[in-house]
Amino acid sequence: MSDAVPAQARVVVIGGGIAGCSVAYHLAVLGWRDVVLLERRELSCGTTWHAAGLVGQLRATHNLTRLAKYGGDLYERLEAETGQATGFRRPGSLSLARTAERMHELARLASMARCFDVEAHVITPAEAGRRWPLLRTDDLAGAVWLPRDGRTNPIDTTLALAKGARQGGVTILENTAVTAIRTRGGAVAGVGTSRGDIACEVVVNCAGMWARDVGAMAGVAVPLHASEHFYIVTEPMDGVTADLPVLRDPDGYIYVREEVGGLLMGGFEPVAKPWGMQGIPADFAFSLLHEDWDHFRVLMEQAIVRIPAIESAAVRSHVNGPESFTPDGRYHLGEAPECRNFFVAAGFNSIGIAAGAGAGKAVAEWIVGGEPPMDLWDVDIRRVAPFQANPSYLRARTVEMVGRLYAMHWPFQQAATARGVRRSVLHDRLAARGACFGEVMGWERANWYAAPGQEPVYRYSWGRQNWFARSAEEHRAVREDVGLFDQSSFAKLRLEGRDAGAALGRLCAGDVDVPVGRIVYTQMLNRHGGIECDLTVTRLGDDAYLVVTAAAAATHDTAWIRRNLGEARAVLTDVTAAIAVLGVMGPRSRDLLARLTGADLSAAGFSYLTSREVWLASAPVRASRVTYVGELGWELYVPAEFAAGVYDALVEAGQDLGLAHAGYHAMDSLRIEKAYRSWGHDIGPEDTPPQAGLGFAVRLDKAAPFIGREALLALRDRPLSRRLLVFTLEDPDPLLYHDEPIWRDGALVGRITSGAYGHTLGRAVGLGYVAHPDGVTDAFIASGRWELEVAGERLPARAQLAPPYDPKSIRVRG
Numbered sequence: 114m115s116d117a118v119p120a121q122a123r124v125v126v127i128g129g130g131i132a133g134c135s136v137a138y139h140l141a142v143l144g145w146r147d148v149v150l151l152e153r154r155e156l157s158c159g160t161t162w163h164a165a166g167l168v169g170q171l172r173a174t175h176n177l178t179r180l181a182k183y184g185g186d187l188y189e190r191l192e193a194e195t196g197q198a199t200g201f202r203r204p205g206s207l208s209l210a211r212t213a214e215r216m217h218e219l220a221r222l223a224s225m226a227r228c229f230d231v232e233a234h235v236i237t238p239a240e241a242g243r244r245w246p247l248l249r250t251d252d253l254a255g256a257v258w259l260p261r262d263g264r265t266n267p268i269d270t271t272l273a274l275a276k277g278a279r280q281g282g283v284t285i286l287e288n289t290a291v292t293a294i295r296t297r298g299g300a301v302a303g304v305g306t307s308r309g310d311i312a313c314e315v316v317v318n319c320a321g322m323w324a325r326d327v328g329a330m331a332g333v334a335v336p337l338h339a340s341e342h343f344y345i346v347t348e349p350m351d352g353v354t355a356d357l358p359v360l361r362d363p364d365g366y367i368y369v370r371e372e373v374g375g376l377l378m379g380g381f382e383p384v385a386k387p388w389g390m391q392g393i394p395a396d397f398a399f400s401l402l403h404e405d406w407d408h409f410r411v412l413m414e415q416a417i418v419r420i421p422a423i424e425s426a427a428v429r430s431h432v433n434g435p436e437s438f439t440p441d442g443r444y445h446l447g448e449a450p451e452c453r454n455f456f457v458a459a460g461f462n463s464i465g466i467a468a469g470a471g472a473g474k475a476v477a478e479w480i481v482g483g484e485p486p487m488d489l490w491d492v493d494i495r496r497v498a499p500f501q502a503n504p505s506y507l508r509a510r511t512v513e514m515v516g517r518l519y520a521m522h523w524p525f526q527q528a529a530t531a532r533g534v535r536r537s538v539l540h541d542r543l544a545a546r547g548a549c550f551g552e553v554m555g556w557e558r559a560n561w562y563a564a565p566g567q568e569p570v571y572r573y574s575w576g577r578q579n580w581f582a583r584s585a586e587e588h589r590a591v592r593e594d595v596g597l598f599d600q601s602s603f604a605k606l607r608l609e610g611r612d613a614g615a616a617l618g619r620l621c622a623g624d625v626d627v628p629v630g631r632i633v634y635t636q637m638l639n640r641h642g643g644i645e646c647d648l649t650v651t652r653l654g655d656d657a658y659l660v661v662t663a664a665a666a667a668t669h670d671t672a673w674i675r676r677n678l679g680e681a682r683a684v685l686t687d688v689t690a691a692i693a694v695l696g697v698m699g700p701r702s703r704d705l706l707a708r709l710t711g712a713d714l715s716a717a718g719f720s721y722l723t724s725r726e727v728w729l730a731s732a733p734v735r736a737s738r739v740t741y742v743g744e745l746g747w748e749l750y751v752p753a754e755f756a757a758g759v760y761d762a763l764v765e766a767g768q769d770l771g772l773a774h775a776g777y778h779a780m781d782s783l784r785i786e787k788a789y790r791s792w793g794h795d796i797g798p799e800d801t802p803p804q805a806g807l808g809f810a811v812r813l814d815k816a817a818p819f820i821g822r823e824a825l826l827a828l829r830d831r832p833l834s835r836r837l838l839v840f841t842l843e844d845p846d847p848l849l850y851h852d853e854p855i856w857r858d859g860a861l862v863g864r865i866t867s868g869a870y871g872h873t874l875g876r877a878v879g880l881g882y883v884a885h886p887d888g889v890t891d892a893f894i895a896s897g898r899w900e901l902e903v904a905g906e907r908l909p910a911r912a913q914l915a916p917p918y919d920p921k922s923i924r925v926r927g
């Protein structure tokens with residue numbers, strides 16, 4: 114090996130684990146040859162080499178499943194393509210349920226699998242026993258059988274990807290550590306390595322548990338932390354055959370597969386051991402951590418419950434290897450918002466072998482195509498906030514995240530660790546009122562309010578949870594009287610400067626060239642007409658605008674706007690922390706505010722979608738007449754230091770008006786009855802406004818051409834073959850969450866993108882896209898027999914285009 118590294122390359126991939134080799138392989142497949150992969154030691158030496166090699170297809174969401182499914186497809190053909198064996202095969206997998214609640218979760222997953230074209234069967238304990246003879250089944254509630262799930266040899270699969278990459282022209286250099294990232298004008302310019310510098314256009318950070326440090330070299334936040342992760346391998350056992358399916362017993366925290374006639378048994382214990390707090394040692398290669406039988410006991414005990422024969426099996430090896438985990442249990446993919454052409458594929462939360470193929474393909478296509486090839490929001494690095502790269506925060510969260518893999522995935526489940534890090538200035542006041550908080554981007558947000566004497570904690574279930582009745586009361590208060598929401602977690606961005614209006618004109622599909630004081634609800638589109646951002650723009654002055662978007666979209670939308678500002682002479686400032694937001698919503702909101710301000714609040718004097726500064730109580734407040742709950746109401750933008758005073762005044766003045774504190778669960782119930790869309794769920798980069806029923810917000814004829822306009826024009830005269838519909842279940846009992854299959858006349862035609870219980874309608878409501886090649890027309894909708902599948906059961910539903918609640922928006926405009 115020569116000492117020199119190439120002076121330049123188009124792409125430098127950092128890390129020779131499965132992720133880096135997959136990115137390099139897929140770049141080669143796409144015809145990019147000027148690619149150098151740098152590995153500080155040897156290929157697969159980090160985490161990859163000791164993985165258990167399970168390749169499951171079914172993931173928590175539609176898009177993650179698309180990527181995982183691709184993994185099996187690629188690994189299946191990789192040996193024939195490259196000549197390097199991978200060890201991949203498809204023995205299928207069994208997932209077991211010990212409780213009725215777990216069985217419900219598995220049945221929902223099996224239903225969801227139908228939407229993703231993944232074969233899944235709900236089976237009895239006895240049937241599970243037939244497929245896995247050593248299994249104890251008398252205490253099981255049931256199981257799900259996935260015949261196409263696979264397993265592979267992680268080292269061989271990585272080497273096959275590397276070989277394929279080399280065959281495609283990629284240069285792979287081992288024993289070459291990246292020590293610096295050079296940037297110029299906010300974009301990647303090159304890397305410094307232990308063997309010299311390489312100038313390059315693109316860097317891909319596939320450095321596994323080192324990825325946070327590599328990100329920091331470019332000022333990029335990559336929130337992940339290593340944790341110890343364990344399995345054992347037994348000597349050969351009677352009854353263990355090579356064709357045994359992979360076994361998952363999540364209630365016992367364990368997975369098991371055959372290994373050379375014995376069993377490989379590992380798991381995800383509820384309380385994990387974060388590792389590498391002082392940094393990952395420089396010489397860590399093909400290394401393992403110390404055995405810890407005490408810590409492993411919880412897994413061993415459960416394995417003996419499930420497979421009694423394992424108790425007397427001799428243990429051949431105990432593997433404790435580190436793997437990286439992220440604050441929300443999802444990996445990080447895509448171009449970092451902080452630095453142009455700096456891509457990330459890391460933080461795989463113990464599914465990197467299964468996900469590595471799809472992740473590498475997605476990143477490679479993103480690099481080559483200059484945009485994400487599909488909706489990758491679930492794993493997009495722009496879903497995180499920079500503060501999340503804080504090691505103390507990550508360490509605290511990692512204790513929990515390992516176990517969360519196999520814990521019940523309850524609806525509305527909140528993290529228990531690393532909480533309370535980002536609070537509204539009203540936090541303590543809301544807590545005193547009984548708020549039960551949930552977390553989004555670190556923000557603590559009141560999701561519901563406990564009754565006096567009730568503990569504000571979640572009791573999770575698949576049915577109505579302990580907050581259901583309380584949230585229903587909050588909902589009713591908003592519909593009938595007035596509700597108070599703390600919406601301070603909204604991301605608030607000011608765009609100012611002589612080109613601010615022109616820039617927003619190009620970014621927004623709606624027309625923001627409006628009089629000062631008008632609010633425009635608009636989308637920002639990609640060049641395909643897909644919805645990148647869904648937000649409001651308020652004109653504050655001739656050259657000043659306030660952009661407000663959801664907390665979860667803060668990093669993403671900020672990055673989208675910044676990237677597309679180009680040369681515009683306009684400054685974008687994040688003023689989120691400076692402004693609290695109080696939502697005063699409901700038919701008596703006008704009466705309430707009138708007690709605190711002399712401003713004209715009449716329908717004519719303060720019309721819908723207008724905004725202005727008013728004196729309210731003792732504070733200067735920007736009042737914006739806009740709503741996400743479908744009622745008369747105002748969002749009050751209050752300088753943070755005045756917020757407590759305004760809140761106190763509202764609470765006091767609202768006492769005899771039926772003012773109720775209301776949380777985000779009530780908001781979700783209210784918004785879904787009105788069919789208001791939620792970005793990241795109902796709308797995203799693969800959905801156009803006409804498909805999403807948001808065509809009314811687009812101004813194709815406005816003076817400024819906008820990004821995505823050409824695509825929308827090209828689609829204008831075609832029938833809408835895919836459209837978002839609103840569904841209401843006929844039975845008032847069952848609940849909808851997301852990903853329930855939609856059936857029309859016995860044919861699968863779509864899936865629910867978000868669901869909630871509509872307390873005014875007295876039934877569950879869901880939004881979901883339906884596809885039909887000749888167009889999803891009124892006649893098509895009216896003539897169909899519609900059903901939604903919940904945990905394997907098809908339930909009659911009503912489908913419509915218009916919101917089921919107040920379709921003419923009379924209440925909003927009142």
Ligand SMILES: Cc1cc2nc3c(=O)[nH]c(=O)nc-3n(C[C@H](O)[C@H](O)[C@H](O)COP(=O)(O)OP(=O)(O)OC[C@H]3O[C@@H](n4cnc5c(N)ncnc54)[C@H](O)[C@@H]3O)c2cc1C
Binds near residue numbers: 129343
């Ligand atoms: C015990 C265990 C069992 C597992 N079982 C499974 C399983 O059954 N199925 C599954 O899907 N996943 C499993 N996983 C997870 C899987 O192993 C990981 O998600 C995956 O290997 C991560 O791959 P990676 O490429 O991101 O990271 P790594 O494999 O760690 O690769 C990163 C590479 O980057 C290199 N690097 C770091 N810094 C630099 C630098 N500055 N310059 C150059 N190179 C650098 C490192 O040397 C390393 O080789 C398991 C993990 C463990 C620990």
